[in-house]
Amino acid sequence: MDQPSTLQLAGGLISGKYVAPGGEALTRRTNQIKALLSSRRLPEKGWDERSIRMLIDDLAAMDANNFLGQVGLGEREGRLACPLVINRHYGFAHGIGRSGSLTADQPKAAGSSLVCRLANLLVLDALVTAGLKSTTSALLLPMATGLALQQVFLALRDIRGPEAEYVVWPRVDQKTCFKCITSAGLKPLVVNLQCGSRHNRAGQDNHDDDDDNDELRVTPAGIEAAIERAGGASRVLCVFTTTSCFAPRAPDPVDKIARLCGTLGVPHVINNAYGVQSRQLCRAIDRSWTVGRVDAVVQSTDKNFMVPVGGAIVCSGGKGYVGQVDVVHKVSERFPGRASGSNHLDILMTLLWMGKQGWIERLEKREKMMGYLTQKLTLCAERLGERILKTPSNPISLGMTLASLVRPEEGEGGRDKGRRRGGDPVTMLGSMLFRRNVSGTRVVGRGGTINLGAECVFENYGAHIDERGIPYLTAAAALGLEEEEVDVFVERLEKTFRKLTRFERPAVPDS
Numbered sequence: 199m200d201q202p203s204t205l206q207l208a209g210g211l212i213s214g215k216y217v218a219p220g221g222e223a224l225t226r227r228t229n230q231i232k233a234l235l236s237s238r239r240l241p242e243k244g245w246d247e248r249s250i251r252m253l254i255d256d257l258a259a260m261d262a263n264n265f266l267g268q269v270g271l272g273e274r275e276g277r278l279a280c281p282l283v284i285n286r287h288y289g290f291a292h293g294i295g296r297s298g299s300l301t302a303d304q305p306k307a308a309g310s311s312l313v314c315r316l317a318n319l320l321v322l323d324a325l326v327t328a329g330l331k332s333t334t335s336a337l338l339l340p341m342a343t344g345l346a347l348q349q350v351f352l353a354l355r356d357i358r359g360p361e362a363e364y365v366v367w368p369r370v371d372q373k374t375c376f377k378c379i380t381s382a383g384l385k386p387l388v389v390n391l392q393c394g395s396r397h398n399r400a401g402q403d404n405h406d407d408d409d410d411n412d413e414l415r416v417t418p419a420g421i422e423a424a425i426e427r428a429g430g431a432s433r434v435l436c437v438f439t440t441t442s443c444f445a446p447r448a449p450d451p452v453d454k455i456a457r458l459c460g461t462l463g464v465p466h467v468i469n470n471a472y473g474v475q476s477r478q479l480c481r482a483i484d485r486s487w488t489v490g491r492v493d494a495v496v497q498s499t500d501k502n503f504m505v506p507v508g509g510a511i512v513c514s515g516g517k518g519y520v521g522q523v524d525v526v527h528k529v530s531e532r533f534p535g536r537a538s539g540s541n542h543l544d545i546l547m548t549l550l551w552m553g554k555q556g557w558i559e560r561l562e563k564r565e566k567m568m569g570y571l572t573q574k575l576t577l578c579a580e581r582l583g584e585r586i587l588k589t590p591s592n593p594i595s596l597g598m599t600l601a602s603l604v605r606p607e608e609g610e611g612g613r614d615k616g617r618r619r620g621g622d623p624v625t626m627l628g629s630m631l632f633r634r635n636v637s638g639t640r641v642v643g644r645g646g647t648i649n650l651g652a653e654c655v656f657e658n659y660g661a662h663i664d665e666r667g668i669p670y671l672t673a674a675a676a677l678g679l680e681e682e683e684v685d686v687f688v689e690r691l692e693k694t695f696r697k698l699t700r701f702e703r704p705a706v707p708d709s
């Protein structure tokens with residue numbers, strides 16, 4: 199005889215006809231879990247919290263530290279002391295990976311291992327959905343973007359050998375981008391950017407669509423020259439390009455550079471920090487790894503998936519290269535030891551909660567918000583007698599000039615700070631906005647000179663280019679931004695700006 203089921207036993211306590219619908223409700227939830235385990239993709243519709251909780255609780259119960267009657271005599275038994283910590287981690291304690299690799303299954307922790315595997319699979323599906331259509335492998339790393347990039351460089355170093363010590367890098371004024379190169383024991387070879395309009399005026403060969411603009415961009419010819427400067431392809435570990443960046447810097451032309459790297463046999467790593475949220479950037483990368491060489495693409499989890507800082511994704515795709523070692527796999531394999539599983543859990547829960555539809559909705563909303571921010575800021579700039587920097591190829595970040603905050607006697611690039619009361623108005627705008635609870639905007643004025651070591655001195659740091667121009671302010675339309683935030687931002691910006699210009703020009707009568 200079969201044992202009675204839980205529901206049959208429940209039917210012995212209360213009326214069976216009431217138990218049935220309750221049982222069906224449970225079955226619907228377990229079917230969701232079954233569908234996830236068999237499809238290995240994002241659920242079409244997001245799950246409710248109860249379903250996510252059910253899955254997570256079941257998975258945690260599959261780890262030995264939560265077994266009933268378990269005795270542990272080892273040195274890593276996943277014992278947790280504080281109940282708050284147990285709650286924060288849903289009882290998970292074993293993390294991810296083993297000495298073998300970051301994705302290796304853990305004998306004592308089937309649940310944690312499943313969290314790790316599922317998170318990687320859903321991340322892959324989310325990347326494909328966002329527009330990185332031909333992604334073939336994706337690895338979630340328990341570290342943020344900079345450190346993940348360093349791991350990619352170290353993996354490439356294992357493959358390329360010690361002679362390849364240069365990283366050819368179009369300038370981005372974000373210290374992490376520089377430090378991920380030097381902390382891997384490599385030498386950055388900086389490629390300077392050119393300004394769209396100035397570039398044009400110089401009468402150089404320009405085949406790009408819109409040249410009369412403010413964009414700072416690198417040319418494939420500049421990359422090629424840098425590879426020569428390094429002493430040829432064998433001396434170059436990789437070309438390290440960037441897609442998502444602050445205006446007026448333009449995303450690097452990754453497809454053209456991929457072609458060049460393919461021809462020259464030089465690896466190519468793309469820093470796509472917050473680019474997953476842009477269809478345009480995803481498309482450019484997807485094109486790149488079909489037409490040329492891309493060894494790895496790195497993106498942040500917090501900037502793209504609305505989870506706390508701590509994770510990054512390394513991915514690759516397209517046709518791959520004949521004889522090319524899978525860098526993504528290499529990164530996982532060479533990782534020393536175990537790591538926190540918190541990022542995997544955050545991503546898994548978030549992606550289940552959003553579902554494919556919710557993910558697509560958020561991505562589409564962001565594209566709309568970029569339009570909204572552009573429109574609102576353009577009107578604001580007109581009212582203030584300023585203009586929006588023309589940066590048509592940057593799909594996330596915008597710049598607005600701050601010409602009226604430049605003190606007349608200083609002119610462009612003047613150095614005599616603080617001659618009047620209150621300091622430099624351009625700098626003040628930044629701190630005043632910050633004090634008015636506006637975060638994320640950057641004010642770029644007269645950047646200083648900075649020495650980041652490795653024989654690299656940057657002039658005008660913060661502006662991506664040595665030449666000093668008109669100061670400007672940047673703002674970004676990132677995932678999750680709301681209309682209301684844009685409205686309030688524009689209002690506070692305008693008010694603050696007017697306050698500063700009034701203070702600056704109290705006694706100058708109109709001509």
Ligand SMILES: *Cc1c(COP(=O)(O)O)cnc(C)c1O
Pocket residue numbers: 342343344345370372374375440442443469471472498
């Ligand atoms: C955020 C960012 C980084 C640094 O990322 P971390 O996640 O802080 O390591 C590097 N490059 C770019 C372009 C970024 O936007």
